[in-house]
Amino acid sequence: xxxxxxPPPVPPPVAEDILRPVAHLELKAVALMVFTLALIVGSALxxxxxxxAFEPTQTLVLTADDSEGVVVGMDMTFSGFPIGRVRRIExxxxxxxxxxxxxxxxxxxxxxxxxxxxxxxxxxxxxxxRAYSGMLQDDPLPDGAVRPVLRGDATAEIPQxxxxxxxxxxxxxxxxxxxxxxxxxxxxxxxxxxxLNGPGGALQLLMGNEQDARKIVATLDRTNAxxxxxxxxxxxxxxxxxxxxxxxxxxxxTVVQLGGLLADTRASLKKVxxxxxxxxxxxxxxxxxxxxxxxxxxxxxSNLRKIDSLVNEINRKWPFARETEIKLP
Amino acid sequence: xLSRMSLPHLHERLWFALRRWAVxxxxxxxxxxxxxxxxxxxxxxxxxxxxxxxxxxYLDTAPILPGFTVLAALLxxxxxxxxxxxxxxxxxxxxxxxxxxxxLVLELIPLTAALFVAMRCTIPNGARLAxxxxxxxxxxxxxxxxxxxxxxxxxxxxAGVFACITLAALSCVVAxxxxxxxxxxxxxxxxxxxxxxxxxxxxxxxxxVFAIKTLLSSLAVALIPMTxxxxxxxEGGPQESELGGLARMFAVLLLIEVASLVGNYY
Numbered sequence: 001x002x003x004x005x006x007p008p009p010v011p012p013p014v015a016e017d018i019l020r021p022v023a024h025l026e027l028k029a030v031a032l033m034v035f036t037l038a039l040i041v042g043s044a045l046x047x048x049x050x051x052x053a054f055e056p057t058q059t060l061v062l063t064a065d066d067s068e069g070v071v072v073g074m075d076m077t078f079s080g081f082p083i084g085r086v087r088r089i090e091x092x093x094x095x096x097x098x099x100x101x102x103x104x105x106x107x108x109x110x111x112x113x114x115x116x117x118x119x120x121x122x123x124x125x126x127x128x129x130r131a132y133s134g135m136l137q138d139d140p141l142p143d144g145a146v147r148p149v150l151r152g153d154a155t156a157e158i159p160q161x162x163x164x165x166x167x168x169x170x171x172x173x174x175x176x177x178x179x180x181x182x183x184x185x186x187x188x189x190x191x192x193x194x195x196l197n198g199p200g201g202a203l204q205l206l207m208g209n210e211q212d213a214r215k216i217v218a219t220l221d222r223t224n225a226x227x228x229x230x231x232x233x234x235x236x237x238x239x240x241x242x243x244x245x246x247x248x249x250x251x252x253x254t255v256v257q258l259g260g261l262l263a264d265t266r267a268s269l270k271k272v273x274x275x276x277x278x279x280x281x282x283x284x285x286x287x288x289x290x291x292x293x294x295x296x297x298x299x300x301x302s303n304l305r306k307i308d309s310l311v312n313e314i315n316r317k318w319p320f321a322r323e324t325e326i327k328l329p
Numbered sequence: 330x331l332s333r334m335s336l337p338h339l340h341e342r343l344w345f346a347l348r349r350w351a352v353x354x355x356x357x358x359x360x361x362x363x364x365x366x367x368x369x370x371x372x373x374x375x376x377x378x379x380x381x382x383x384x385x386x387y388l389d390t391a392p393i394l395p396g397f398t399v400l401a402a403l404l405x406x407x408x409x410x411x412x413x414x415x416x417x418x419x420x421x422x423x424x425x426x427x428x429x430x431x432x433l434v435l436e437l438i439p440l441t442a443a444l445f446v447a448m449r450c451t452i453p454n455g456a457r458l459a460x461x462x463x464x465x466x467x468x469x470x471x472x473x474x475x476x477x478x479x480x481x482x483x484x485x486x487x488a489g490v491f492a493c494i495t496l497a498a499l500s501c502v503v504a505x506x507x508x509x510x511x512x513x514x515x516x517x518x519x520x521x522x523x524x525x526x527x528x529x530x531x532x533x534x535x536x537x538v539f540a541i542k543t544l545l546s547s548l549a550v551a552l553i554p555m556t557x558x559x560x561x562x563x564e565g566g567p568q569e570s571e572l573g574g575l576a577r578m579f580a581v582l583l584l585i586e587v588a589s590l591v592g593n594y595y
Contacts, residue, residue, distance in 0.1 A: 022384060029383035032390055036491065039498040047536065050528030073532050075525070082525055 052085065057102040058143040060084065062117050062129070064151060067097030069127030070119070076101050076129040083107035083131070099129070099149070112138035113145075120152045353556075353573065360478075360556045361548065364486050367479060378484070385488035389450040390495050397445050401500035402507050404441070405433055409511035426512055426523070430530050433504045435539055435593070440586060442496035443546040447554065447578060451489040455554030455574060458482065462559065482555055489551025490544075497543050535593055542589040546582055553578040 022028070048054065064070075067089050075082035084103040092098045103111065115133040122128065129149070141147075175182050195205050204213045241247050307328075367373045374382075409429050416425035458481060461467055467477040505527070513519035531539070557574025 022387060025380070025383055025387060028391065029387045032387060032495070033491070036495040036498060039495070039502060043498065043502065046524075047528065047531050050524045050531070052528065073529055075529070082522075 052102065052104060056105045058105060058108050059087075060101045060103050060111065060141065061144065061146040062099040062101060062119075062149040063092065063146060064097045064099060064119055064149045066151065067099060069121050070097075070099055070129070071126070074126065074129070076103070076117075076131055078107075078110045078131045078133070083110055084129075086129070101129070109140055110136075111141040112136060113141055114138045115141060115147070117147055117149045118152055119149045353577065356560050357553055357556045357577065360482075360559070361552050363478060364483060364552060367483050368487060373479060373483060378479070381480075382484040382487055385484040386491050389446075389454070389485075389488040390492040393445065393449045393492070394496070394499065397442065397496050398499055398503055400445075401438060401441070401503045405438070405504040405507035406511055408433055408437075409508045413512055426508065427526055427530055429508045429512075430505070430527065433508060434501050435530070435535065436586075436590075438500045438504050439497045439539070439543050439546060440582065442500050443493055443550045443582060446489060446493045446496055446547070447550040450492055451485070451551050451554045452575065454485045454489065455556075455558035458485065458555055458558035467559075478559070482559060486551045486555055489555075490547045493547030493550055494543060497547070538589050538592040542585055545585050549578060549581040549585065553581060 060076075070086060070089055072086050072089060074086050076084035076086070084101045084107070086099055087102045088100040090098045090100070110133055111131060112133045112135060114135050115131055118130045118132070120128045120130060174180055177183065192205065196202060198204075203216060204210060207213045207216060239246070412429050412432070413422070413425045416422050416428070461481060467481065470477045470480055509519065509523055513523070554574050557577075
């Protein structure tokens with residue numbers, strides 16, 4: 001045992017283990033230890049800071065019917081930025097999951113009383129808790145608030161999608177099967193095109209059998225003959241109507257005669273006009289005559305009034321005379 | 330050796346091997362306990378013992394510190410680059426940095442530090458101890474009434490543990506800085522998200538496992554080569570004894586690593 005009072009004699013060192021003195025050994029060793037300690041303490045402090053040990057937080061409790069995929073330590077994001085961290089997951093007495101989240105006070109102003117929280121499970125990667133604040137002017141979310149979380153599960157739709165896809169494939173299989181309606185239709189179409197390509201072609205296809213198709217052809221031939229006869233008939237009619245001695249020249253002569261007749265009529269009418277002018281003059285003379293008659297009548301009336309006054313005067317001057325009647329000359 | 334190997338009975342050879350195995354592990358465990366007890370005893374830190382310890386600590390740690398820091402920085406940068414570029418091609422950049430931190434800081438760098446310390450300090454120290462033993466100096470110390478474990482072994486083990494922890498801590502910090510630089514470059518824009526991700530990776534359980542793993546690895550690396558040097562295992566020669574110690578050290582490191590993985594991911 002080494003004793004500071006009686007130090008043991010140092011055994012003769014082997015050649016390779018000669019202990020040369022190190023300058024400022026104590027200082028260097030202490031500096032090294034301090035360095036290591038500083039590294040460890042610094043790392044620990046950084047870790048504590050990174051885990052949010054130095055910032056005041058408020059609690060938010062999210063209730064979900066299923067906490068699958070949620071792990072302690074995962075982030076709650078707002079617009080893609082982490083603003084909270086899951087501290088604990090517990091089962092509530094009602095049977096649903098309570099997700100306790102620590103939200104730093106400096107980020108808590110993003111959460112309002114009207115905020116919505118969603119729990120989304122992606123196809124790749126973990127579950128995400130997201131917060132949405134539609135109206136940032138609402139009151140801030142109080143400490144210890146309990147909010148329901150809406151679940152959106154991308155993988156939950158896969159079974160439904162698979163069922164739909166399977167149904168679609170079944171329908172497609174039924175459509176393309178050997179004995180399906182589509183197959184039969186296609187076979188019919190093939191038979192149809194074969195008949196179209198065959199003798200008779202479309203006509204036979206339309207009429208159904210060969211006899212009827214032949215009838216149609218015969219009908220067409222007869223129609224052609226009929227049309228030829230109608231053509232000759234039209235030529236004959238043309239000759240009768242427009243040919244020499246036909247109807248049309250006679251009609252033309254009649255029209256010329258009719259023109260002469262009309263000229264004569266016009267001359268007669270002119271004569272009638274003259275007669276009417278003369279009648280008008282006679283009428284004017286008669287109107288003048290009747291005007292003179294008016295004047296004559298006025299004179300007669302004035303003469304009669306004079307005679308009447310004369311008789312009245314005679315009657316006054318001849319009072320015995322009972323006879324008042326005057327004999328006109 | 331050949332004559333010893335040609336023992337006629339198989340069960341005797343098996344018994345011999347089993348006994349040797351048990352003795353070796355028993356000595357490791359016993360010496361570990363002794364070293365722990367001595368390290369916690371105040372009388373181990375007398376002035377001369379402190380001086381010897383300081384000398385070992387300084388000479389074991391300081392010379393390898395710059396070299397290993399450069400190595401760790403290079404390794405971190407290369408691995409970060411590989412992981413980030415691969416993640417980019419798969420569209421998984423969001424998970425690249427977390428993966429880098431997990432792979433580098435949690436798993437790879439502490440193991441590399443332990444192996445580096447073993448290679449540069451503790452295995453040569455164990456060899457030196459074996460030379461001391463074979464040259465009879467340990468017996469001389471014993472005859473003078475001094476405890477060779479206290480005089481020669483304890484400072485070396487403490488220095489090995491200290492070197493291991495220092496290298497692991499420094500290389501982890503260097504790896505963190507290099508991963509940040511490798512992803513974000515020389516700006517501070519990514520620091521908040523990086524800090525958050527770091528806090529996310531180092532949950533209390535993971536941190537605890539990490540600390541225990543580093544401590545146990547450093548103990549294993551410091552103690553096992555010394556045990557091989559201190560005791561004659563009856564294996565025929567110092568080389569064989571050293572090789573046996575090395576194998577045991579690797580086995581223990583592997584065991585610690587597996588246990589830490591189980592603790593972290595199961």
